[in-house]
Amino acid sequence: MTQHASPPRDNTDKVPSVGQLPVWRGLLAHADVRTLSLLGVLVALILIGGITKPDEFLDTRNLQLVLTQASVIGVVTVGMTFVITSGGIDLSVGAIVALSSVWATTVATQEYGFAGILFTALIVGIGCGLVNGLLIAYGGMVPFIATLAMLASARGLALQITDGKTQIVTVTGILDLGERDSYVLGIPPLVIVFAVVTVLGWLILNRTTFGRRTVAVGGNAEAARLAGIDVRRQRLYLYLLSGLCCGIAAFLLIILSGSGQNTNGNLYELDAIAAAIIGGTLLSGGRGTITGSVLGVLIFTTITNIFALNNLQSDVQQIAKGAIIVAAVLVQRRTASTT
Amino acid sequence: MAPESPLLSMSGITKSFPGVRALDGVDLDVQAGEVHCLLGQNGAGKSTLIKVLAGAHEPDTGTIRWHGEEVTLRSPIAAMRLGIATIYQELDLVEHLSVAENVHLGHEPTAAGFVVRRKTARASTGLLLKRLGHPEIDPARLVGELSAAHRQIVSMARALSHDVRLIVMDEPSAALDPDEVDNLFRIVGDLTAEGVAVVYISHRLEEIRRIGDRVTVLKDGRAVAGGLPAKSTPTREVVALMTGRNVEYIFPERPASGANGAPVLEVQRLAREGEFAPFDLEVRPGEIVGLAGLVGSGRSEILETIYGARKPSAGQVRVDGRVLRPGSVRAAVRAGLGLAPEERKAQALLMLESVTRNVSVSSMSRFSHGGWIDRGAEKGAARAATRELSLRPDNPSVPIRTLSGGNQQKAVLARWLLRGCRVLLLDEPTRGVDVGARAELYAVIRRLADEGLAVLLVSSEVPEVLGLADRVLVLREGRVVHSAPARELDEHRVLDLVMEGSPAS
Numbered sequence: 069m070t071q072h073a074s075p076p077r078d079n080t081d082k083v084p085s086v087g088q089l090p091v092w093r094g095l096l097a098h099a100d101v102r103t104l105s106l107l108g109v110l111v112a113l114i115l116i117g118g119i120t121k122p123d124e125f126l127d128t129r130n131l132q133l134v135l136t137q138a139s140v141i142g143v144v145t146v147g148m149t150f151v152i153t154s155g156g157i158d159l160s161v162g163a164i165v166a167l168s169s170v171w172a173t174t175v176a177t178q179e180y181g182f183a184g185i186l187f188t189a190l191i192v193g194i195g196c197g198l199v200n201g202l203l204i205a206y207g208g209m210v211p212f213i214a215t216l217a218m219l220a221s222a223r224g225l226a227l228q229i230t231d232g233k234t235q236i237v238t239v240t241g242i243l244d245l246g247e248r249d250s251y252v253l254g255i256p257p258l259v260i261v262f263a264v265v266t267v268l269g270w271l272i273l274n275r276t277t278f279g280r281r282t283v284a285v286g287g288n289a290e291a292a293r294l295a296g297i298d299v300r301r302q303r304l305y306l307y308l309l310s311g312l313c314c315g316i317a318a319f320l321l322i323i324l325s326g327s328g329q330n331t332n333g334n335l336y337e338l339d340a341i342a343a344a345i346i347g348g349t350l351l352s353g354g355r356g357t358i359t360g361s362v363l364g365v366l367i368f369t370t371i372t373n374i375f376a377l378n379n380l381q382s383d384v385q386q387i388a389k390g391a392i393i394v395a396a397v398l399v400q401r402r403t404a405s406t407t
Numbered sequence: 408m409a410p411e412s413p414l415l416s417m418s419g420i421t422k423s424f425p426g427v428r429a430l431d432g433v434d435l436d437v438q439a440g441e442v443h444c445l446l447g448q449n450g451a452g453k454s455t456l457i458k459v460l461a462g463a464h465e466p467d468t469g470t471i472r473w474h475g476e477e478v479t480l481r482s483p484i485a486a487m488r489l490g491i492a493t494i495y496q497e498l499d500l501v502e503h504l505s506v507a508e509n510v511h512l513g514h515e516p517t518a519a520g521f522v523v524r525r526k527t528a529r530a531s532t533g534l535l536l537k538r539l540g541h542p543e544i545d546p547a548r549l550v551g552e553l554s555a556a557h558r559q560i561v562s563m564a565r566a567l568s569h570d571v572r573l574i575v576m577d578e579p580s581a582a583l584d585p586d587e588v589d590n591l592f593r594i595v596g597d598l599t600a601e602g603v604a605v606v607y608i609s610h611r612l613e614e615i616r617r618i619g620d621r622v623t624v625l626k627d628g629r630a631v632a633g634g635l636p637a638k639s640t641p642t643r644e645v646v647a648l649m650t651g652r653n654v655e656y657i658f659p660e661r662p663a664s665g666a667n668g669a670p671v672l673e674v675q676r677l678a679r680e681g682e683f684a685p686f687d688l689e690v691r692p693g694e695i696v697g698l699a700g701l702v703g704s705g706r707s708e709i710l711e712t713i714y715g716a717r718k719p720s721a722g723q724v725r726v727d728g729r730v731l732r733p734g735s736v737r738a739a740v741r742a743g744l745g746l747a748p749e750e751r752k753a754q755a756l757l758m759l760e761s762v763t764r765n766v767s768v769s770s771m772s773r774f775s776h777g778g779w780i781d782r783g784a785e786k787g788a789a790r791a792a793t794r795e796l797s798l799r800p801d802n803p804s805v806p807i808r809t810l811s812g813g814n815q816q817k818a819v820l821a822r823w824l825l826r827g828c829r830v831l832l833l834d835e836p837t838r839g840v841d842v843g844a845r846a847e848l849y850a851v852i853r854r855l856a857d858e859g860l861a862v863l864l865v866s867s868e869v870p871e872v873l874g875l876a877d878r879v880l881v882l883r884e885g886r887v888v889h890s891a892p893a894r895e896l897d898e899h900r901v902l903d904l905v906m907e908g909s910p911a912s
Contacts (some may be wrong), residue, residue, distance in 0.1 A: 101854065245698055276778045277771040287757040294716060294754055295769045296740030354759045 102348045102400065106363040113367060117374045125379050132256055138369040139262035140320045142362060147313030148267040148340040149361040153352025155286040156211040158310045160200060160218035160256035161317075161340055162305055166332030167222040168192040168318030173235040173328030178289040183239035185322065192317040196222055197311015198224075219337070226330035243324045256318045261344070265316065270358040282306060286353025309346050330392050342389070344397035367392070412475030414439040414604050415460075415491075415573060420469035422455055429455040430466070430627035437573065442595060442605045444615045444637055446649055447625035448701075448867045453608055456574050456625065461493040462486035462607070463886040484677045490572035494562045494579060499608045502551035507532040507642075509550050511606050532846045538597075540590050553693050557586045563594065563627065574598065575606045580614060592618050609704060612642055612906070624648040630739040646902050650869050659853035668692055669728075670909040671743075672859045674713060677722035682708040683885035685722055688829065695852065697876030697893065698865045699901055706865040707749050711830045713863070714746045715739040726830065740769065745823030748836040749814065749865075755819045756807055759865035762790040763803040765818050770826040792821040813837075813844030837871065851876055869901045879903060 078120045115338045117125035124130055144161050170178065170190040180187075181387060196218060202215040237243060244250055244255050252260060273279040279303045284292040293299045314333075321332055345351055345366070347360025415437040421432040430452045430636050437443045447453050458464040459471075462480035470477055473489055480486045486493075503601050507528045508515075516527045530808070532546040541560045550561060559579060567573050578596075580588045586719060595605055595618055609615060615622060619637030623630055624645065632648050674688035682706035691698045711717045714722050718734030725731065732738040748754035757765050766789040767774070774784035789803045798810075798817040816836060823831055836852065839846045852875060856862050866872050873881055873893050881889040882905040889904050 071416065237518060274781055275782070278778055279782060280768070280771055280780065283760070283764075284757055287759050288753070290753060291755050291757060292768070293736055294714070294746055296826075297736055297739060297768070343706050350759075354757070 075264065077228065079389070080123055090393045091161065097327035103357070103359055105399070106347065106360060106367065110363060110370065112292045113374065117370065117377070119376045120374065125300060125374065125404040126272070126381040128254065130373070130377075132251075132254070132259075134366075134369055135262075137325065137372070138255050138316050139256075139258040140324065141336060141343070141367040141369070142262045143313050143320065144333075144336050145340040145343045145361045145365050146265050146338075146393060147310035148275065149269070149344045149347070149349050149356050150282055151211075151310050151356055152341070152344050152349050153286045153353060153356025154282045154303065154306050156204065156214065156287065156303065156306065157213040157351075158200065159212065159337045160196065160222060161310065161314050162333035162336035164193055164196045164311060165316035165318045165336055166226040166330055167196065167229075168315045169321050169332045170229045170235060170330055171328075172318065173237055173322060174229060175235075178237065178239055181239050183314055183330070185239060185242060187238070189319040190312060192315070193311040193315020193318060194308055195311070196314070197308040198304075200266070201307030202310065205300040205303035205306060207288045223330070224331075230328070237322060237326050237328070243326055244344055258323060261316065261320060265313070265350065266358060266362050273358055278302075278305070281349045283354060283356065286350075286356070296393065301304045322390060339365075339368060342393050346393055348400065355361045357378045359395050412472070413437060414474065416459070416472040416475075417470075417617065417909050418470055419539070420429070420456065420459060420466045422459060422464055422466050424551075428627055430459070431629070432469070433625065433630045434633055435623055435630065436634060437604045437606060439604050440599050440602045440727075441620040442599055442607050442637075444619050444622045445606060445608045445625060446610075446612075446622055446645065448649055451625040451642030452628040453625055454577070455628075455637040457493060457606070457608070458662075460486065460491060460575055463492075473548055487569055490571055490663065491575070492566035492571045493575040494559075494577065496577040499551045500558055502564075503549060505547050505549055506536075506544060506553070506564075507546035509561055510535065510546075514569070518776050522610060531568070532564060535567055536560065536826070538567070539563055539594055541877060546847050551883060556583050559583065559587075559591075571602045573606065575608075577608045578610070579607070580609060588614070610674050610701060612645060632697070642906055643899065644903055646701075646906060647898070650867055657849075659850045661853075661877060662857060670726055670862065672713075673725040673728070674857070675725070676724050677707060677709075677719050677802065679712055679717060680718075680720040683712075684887075686874070686880075686887040687721060688863075688880065690863055692859045692861050693856050694831070695838060695856050695864055695876045697872035697879045697907065698863070698866075698882055699745065699869055699872040699879055701905055703884070704882040704905070706882055707834050707869075710746065710863065710865055710881075711748075714738075714744055714832055716746070721842070740826070740828075743826035743827070743829035744832060745769070745826060746832045746895060747823070747834060747836055749838060751812070751815055751819065751839065756852040758817060759807045760791060760807060761804050762798070762810070762818050764790055765807045766803065766821045766825055769822050788825055789806075789821070792825040793818065795824065796821055797847070808850055811841060811844065812839040813841055813848055816848060817851065818841060821856070823861045824855070828860070829865065831855065833862060834862045835866055836864065837866070837868070869898050869905070871900060873901065 073207070088108065114298070144165065148158055150160060168189045171192045172185045177184050177188050200215055200218050203209045204211050250257055281292070281297050284301050285302050286299055289299055318332070322328055343364030344361045347357055347364035349356040349361060371388060372385055413436045417435040419428050420673060423427070424592065428706040433452065433456055437853060445453050445456070455464060459466050459480070462483045462485050465481065468878065469775050471480060472478065478489065481619045501512065504512070507525070510532045511528045515523045516531070518524050529546040531543070533794065534543050536542055536546070539560050542561060544557055550558060579591055583591060593707070595607070599605060607619060615637055622635045622637045622645065624635070626649060644874040647874050649839065658698070668691055670689035670691045672690040674686070676687065678685040688696065698706050698709065708717065712719050715731065715736040717733055726742040726744065729742065731742055752758060757768065763786050771780065774781045774788060786803065791801050796817045798814050798821065807815060810818065831850065839850055840848060864872065864876055873890065873896060876893045879891060879893050879896055879901070880887050881901055883905055
């Protein structure tokens with residue numbers, strides 16, 4: 069019992085465990101009803117898009133656009149999923165994206181070129197996350213309040229920095245990344261970043277001690293503490309992670325828009341929370357799914373795109389989004405009570 | 408006591424929650440005008456029973472008769488309409504509302520159907536408070552500004568503001584000082600004189616002697632004695648009913664040699680103000696030391712303080728001679744301590760997770776490299792640990808919530824076994840564990856000790872402590888009053904020590 073060596077696989081049991089099955093069987097075993105139903109919804113949306121606007125919707129450029137738009141909010145949602153899984157909430161993500169994007173695009177920062185912009189965006193995001201995390205983990209503040217305060221002050225600071233003006237990016241290295249020339253096999257670099265963040269997020273949540281601690285803290289913080297987990301430090305790290313994701317998202321947004329604005333990331337907090345919740349992450353903590361969150365983001369972005377292509381106004385979009393959130397949660401409640 | 412149909416008659420009440428049977432066929436008869444006392448340890452089913460009575464829980468089976476007629480209590484409002492009022496231990500008052508507003512909450516006197524008549528409410532509240540002997544409480548004050556004792560009075564005024572026939576009081580004296588307890592008893596006397604029945608819950612046997620008419624004792628979700636005369640039943644008999652066993656258990660044999668060697672756990676003059684007085688304690692490898700005492704004697708507090716979950720006000724804990732950082736669970740765990748807490752679900756288990764993850768949570772670094780978990784190794788280790796304790800089912804992938812209480816407890820033990828812990832702190836290890844599964848758990852605990860673990864065991868069940876432990880410390884109101892080898896003690900002796908101070912007849 070005191071050895072570090074992993075036990076021999078062959079004689080541990082007769083029942084095959086998931087880890088011993090081929091990869092695809094393992095994936096199938098992990099794909100629960102919820103994930104499959106989300107995939108179903110996404111496929112249905114793609115069909116609707118393909119039927120109503122066959123030429124525009126299925127056009128490569130449009131699909132690239134949908135994925136690019138999903139990338140910015142998607143990265144934020146990955147961070148949010150961790151925070152919610154731990155039983156917390158981060159209302160400040162949109163404001164942090166705004167602050168990071170304007171801080172990274174000031175004239176002074178732009179003088180340091182590509183690296184300066186990237187570095188500043190990430191550091192500002194992490195810095196805001198650090199403040200959130202310290203207030204919540206060590207200051208004993210409720211996450212809702214601490215991040216609400218950050219929401220207000222980060223937005224305010226962003227306005228102060230820009231004075232309400234759009235800061236145009238002149239660094240060509242940044243602007244080039246938004247051009248078609250830099251697409252890799254037809255995939256925009258932003259989408260590649262999103263994919264990498266998603267895969268890393270999935271691995272961290274499901275395969276590392278960090279992920280396990282996150283789930284344990286969200287499932288039962290007192291039990292986690294009595295099991296010897298440093299609950300406060302874990303909470304701090306989680307808000308740092310969320311801040312880092314906001315910094316990455318801000319960088320993507322700078323590439324996408326070629327500018328920094330204090331109105332960037334407006335209502336991202338609501339979109340990210342909504343995507344995580346319809347994906348199947350429990351708002352009360354203890355269960356989180358990166359796959360579900362990403363599907364949630366793709367569903368929302370696809371709806372927006374289809375509505376835009378069909379010339380429906382954004383008010384209709386908003387109503388549809390609300391209806392989807394309610395429907396998804398009701399369906400989840402039903403499946404949860406029957407299983 | 409009227410011989411015809413009693414005011415309230417509950418029979419065969421059962422109530423199950425996932426993994427535990429809280430009530431297992433409880434009968435309770437209450438006559439108009441009597442004080443009926445409910446006795447039982449924590450977890451005996453008292454709270455569940457009064458919640459059924461208050462309409463907060465619907466029973467799975469069983470009948471409730473009110474004046475001889477069968478009724479169903481679907482909601483708290485239904486219970487209130489019959490005239491059943493409940494004063495909970497954790498008072499359910501709204502701190503930011505005034506006394507009068509709290510008293511009339513949900514049935515405010517109104518004009519035109521919705522305008523609250525504040526003057527009327529205040530006046531009637533004033534009358535109620537006067538009747539309760541506390542005219543000095545201002546009905547207009549906020550409840551949050553009142554003392555605990557006054558809140559209790561307000562809670563009672565609220566109960567009396569309905570046309571009440573039966574009042575349930577859950578540990579009403581816990582927050583009161585002696586003067587106030589006298590006043591409480593006077594109120595109870597007045598109420599019963601008016602024909603109101605009182606169901607009185609308390610751990611203090613002296614109180615039950617003073618005001619009780621009859622006693623029903625609950626244990627493990629069953630009424631082990633119903634309607635005993637409160638004044639004449641010997642204390643020892645009552646306590647034996649509360650703590651004793653209905654079934655004789657087979658306890659594992661103690662090793663012939665006994666434990667020797669240097670103590671692995673040493674507690675020196677450890678104290679926490681208001682909870683327990685300074686005491687010393689040593690546990691050697693292979694030894695099981697038991698702490699016996701009633702609820703409120705400071706047992707759980709002592710374990711949690713040793714474990715670092717509470718910060719001591721004085722004294723120190725040493726493991727292998729090294730002083731532990733006080734108030735740090737992580738330091739305790741690193742030094743080799745493991746706790747199986749009293750409230751398993753709230754304090755130990757991750758209910759949404761599998762057995763494997765519940766077992767591995769304290770030793771994740773064991774099968775991870777740079778933070779990456781080797782899930783094969785994790786699962787193998789969890790399987791080995793749970794097999795060693797014969798946990799059923801023999802499949803650590805199942806969700807922990809599907810396990811019985813005894814197997815959930817084994818999962819907690821497996822967690823510490825896997826961690827390689829050297830001192831096991833067990834707080835009520837058989838709480839919520841089926842009668843049949845207990846003997847097996849005892850055998851497991853003894854085997855762990857035989858393999859060299861030091862075990863510190865807390866239990867309210869005297870036979871459990873005497874049967875399992877090698878040495879016993881008896882606690883009474885936060886003080887260690889006796890310490891002796893278990894062989895030299897018997898149940899009666901321990902009960903006398905536990906009860907010392909109250910008249911043992």
